[in-house]
Amino acid sequence: MKKIVVKFGGSNLRQPQDIDRVVNVVQTYNRPLVLVVSAFxxxxxxxxxxxxxAKEGAGTKAALAESRNYTLTLRxxxxxIVEANIQDAAHRERTEKALGERLDQLDRFLTGIHCIGDVPTFVNDAILSYGERLSSLLLTEVLLSRGIAAREALPEDIGLITDGVFGNSACDFEASTASVAKALEGNEVIVVPGFYxxxxxxxTTLFGRGGSDYSAASIACCIGxxxxxxxxxxxGFLSADPGTVTTPRSISQLNxxxxxxxSYFGAKILHPRTVEPLFNQDIPIRILNITRPDRGLQPYTIINAQRKVTKDVVKSVTSTEDVAILKLHGPGVGFKPGILAxxxxxxxxxxxxxxxVLTAQTAINILLARDHLDAAYAALKEHHLAGVVDVSRNDEVAIVAVVGDGVLEASDVGSAIASRALxxxxxxxxxxxxxxAGASEVAAYMLVHQEDRKKALQAVHAEFFGG
Incomplete structure (x- = not known):
């Protein structure tokens, strides 16, 4: 029997009592699972x-004390959490000892930063992985305490190999698939820390912020x-952010x-790269709500390979403020060969x-994540590109996008979807x-002034969904 990979994110792990919800979900499946967990x-x-x-205060007693205070807080x-979820005293003591050993490892990493006055990339990735390492150990022990056969499996032990890019790596499936599939055999619940x-x-190399989704998808791919x-x-996925639009519709199926x-344009349900490992194997993604136990294992949204243009075409309107524009100005930048390269x-x-990237004869507009803008601006100003007379930047923008299969081809009462949204x-x-429009066959987007983002989202949602 094929296994199901089940992913629990940090939003499921806010309070000590949230562990009960996770255990109840595991019991509902009543079958061997692979659990991938995020940090609390x-x-x-x-x-x-x-x-x-630690980096800024390297070598100072105050900074070292702050690091140690944080590990004490984590302890x-x-x-x-252990006391709230494990009743047996001996088991509780054993779990606290194991967690203490991992926190000792974290403490040594943080102390090392103070000694060398720097944070090497591999050390940074190792430190940030400890949230997940603590979650997986803790959840495994809680499952065992409730009589559920479970074991922890760390990425380094199962052979989840990456391309070696620190901070934003990708899974090396050729190197990983056989070892991961073999390591995750068995009839118990196997708990794997996500994110790395x-x-x-x-x-240790991280899969990027929010990368536990990608971890889970990579493991799902490896084990089929x-x-x-x-x-x-x-x-699940909705037709818009419920914090901005009053009555968004639920989306039962997406391709x-x-x-x-x-996800790329701002919906926070999944990491944008989650579908990459699953695409060719047609492994479905099911989105469920842990706060609605009455639905059991019935998903709100299923994501699969099925492509279908619906009557209304647009399935969702989404937005993000994590964007900025870097603009290269010059009378012939859009024509001169080699500049973009x-x-x-x-x-x-x-x-x-x-x-x-959006180009014109006199300008090249490059869209970046907001926190990359200053570094990109400095790099291009220093490079002195031929034909570029000025470089400007703008971080007071937001993206609003309409997404749905057929967005570029479909028409409604003679008006193209992108035109209606605009x-x-x-x-x-x-x-x-x-x-x-045109960069993707299922999406069109506009950049608006940042303070107009909510107004734009509401107007475009009303155009396609009413209200």
Whole structure:
């Protein structure tokens, strides 16, 4: 029988009592599973802050004390969780000892930063993986305490090999598939920490922020899983963010491309790369809500290879403020050969990812993640590209996108989908900076002033869904 890979994110792990919900879900399946778990909510952000503080205050007693205080706080939190979820005293003591050993490892890494005054990339990735390492150990012991056959399997032990890119790696499936499939055989529940793998030398490399989804998808690919079940605290994918739109509709089915674009353009249900490992194997992703136990194992949204243009075409409207524009100005930059190649090469050398590029005769607009803007601006200003007379930047923008199979081909009452979206935004007073269609066959998007994002989302959603 094929196994199901089940992923629990940090939103499922906020309070000690949340462990009960996870255990109840595992019991509902009543079959062997592979569980992939994230860090408890907020732990990874705290570790990032701890690394930064240690780096900035390297060598000072105050910074060293701050790092040790954080590990003490983590020890207290884990002890609280253990006491709330494991009743047997001997088992509780054994679990606390094992967690203490991992926290000792973390403490040694943080102390090492103070000694060398720097944070090597491999050390940074190792430190940030400890949130997941603690979650997987803790959940395994809780499952055992409830009489559920379970074991922990670390990525370094199962051979989840990456391409070796620190901070944003990808799974090396050729190197991983056989070892992962063999290591995850068995009739018990196997708990794997998400977010990281190891390179061929055994060093920890992260799959990027939110990368536990990608971890789970990679493992599902390696073992040929029946499905990847992702448990959230929301009702799957919706036609818009319920915090912005009053009555969004639930989306029961998406194809892989639609889900990828929705995630890319701001929907926070899945990591944008989650569908990559599953696409060719047609392994479905099922989105379930852990706060709705009455539904059992019935998903809110299923993502698979089925491509279907619906009557309404647009399935969802999404948005994000994690975008900025870097603009290259010059009378012939859109025509002069080689400029774009130089730009992409320069940004790649600086570890900066390009979201999209829109060109004209006198300007090249490069869309980036907001926190990459300053580094990209500095790199291109320093490079002095021939034909570029000025480089400007703008971080006061947001993306609003419409997603649905057939967005580019379909028409409704003679109006193209992208045109309707743009017209609805402009009619509501939204200031549109750029608009694009054609880069994806299932999505079209516009850049608007950041303060107009909600207004634009509401106007475009009303155009296609009413209200």
């Amino acid at each position: 909510y907020g732990i990874t952000n705290a570790l990032i802050g701890c690394v930064q503080a 207290a939190l884990k002890k609280e 793998g190891v390179d061929r030398e055994g060093k 899983a029946e499905s990847l079940d992702v448990w959230k605290d929301v009702d 892989y491309l639609e889900a990828a674009e929705l 130089q730009v992409t090469n320069t940004l790649d050398q600086n570890g900066i990812n390009i979201k999209s 017209s609805a935004a402009i009619a509501s007073g939204v200031r549109v900076t750029l608009a694009a």
